Amino acid sequence: MSEMRRVTAICNGTAIDHIPSGHALQVLKMLRLDVGRSNPISMVMNVPSGKMGRKDVLKIEDRELNQEELDRLALIAPKASVAIIRNYHVAEKRTIELGTELINIVRCSFSNCITQNPREPLPHKLKIISAEPMKIRCFYCGKNQNIDEIVDYII
Ligand SMILES: [Zn+2]
Known part of the structure; x- marks a missing residue:
C-alpha cells in the first residue's frame, strides 16, 4: 500500500477524486462541509495526475453523498469521480452530471x-x-x- 493511500484510506464514506487542482476547499464549501459539526475529512492537494496534470482528492468519512450534493459538486468539479467506500472497498461509483x-x-x-x-x-x-x-x-x-x-x- 502506498504512503498516500495509507494516509487517506477510510473505512466508510465518500472519496472524491479528480477535483481540479486547488479546488478542494471550494468543493467543501459547496457541499457545506466546511462549517459546523462535520465528519472527519482528508484532503490531498496537487497530486500528480495522468489525466489532469495535478488534482485534488477529498475523502469524507462516514458520509455517503446523495445526488443533490453531487449536483452541487458538478459546478466546481464537473469531471470528479465519486466512490462510495464501505469497509475499505469501493462499494459504488457515482457519476456527476451537470444538469441544465x-x-x-x-x-x-x-x-x-x-x-x-x-x-x-x-x-x-x-x-x-x-x-x-x-x-x-x-x-x-x-x-x-x-x-x-x-x-x-x-x-
Ligand atoms: Zn437574477
Whole structure:
C-alpha cells in the first residue's frame, strides 16, 4: 500500500477524486462541509495526475453523498469521480452530471434581481448555458454569474 493511500484510506464514506487542482476547499464549501459539526475529512492537494496534470482528492468519512450534493459538486468539479467506500472497498461509483438548471442551489448575485425581493418569493433558478467553459445565467434577470464567486452564493 502506498504512503498516500495509507494516509487517506477510510473505512466508510465518500472519496472524491479528480477535483481540479486547488479546488478542494471550494468543493467543501459547496457541499457545506466546511462549517459546523462535520465528519472527519482528508484532503490531498496537487497530486500528480495522468489525466489532469495535478488534482485534488477529498475523502469524507462516514458520509455517503446523495445526488443533490453531487449536483452541487458538478459546478466546481464537473469531471470528479465519486466512490462510495464501505469497509475499505469501493462499494459504488457515482457519476456527476451537470444538469441544465440549478434550482434553489445558488442564488443570483445581481442585487436588483427579482429573487432578492423578500416579498416576491420565487425559487432561485439559474440556467447552465455551457459546461466548458462553465457559464451560468439567472433565469429571471439574465445576469451571467461569476463562477469563481459562486460558492459565496450557495443557499
Ligand atoms: Zn437574477
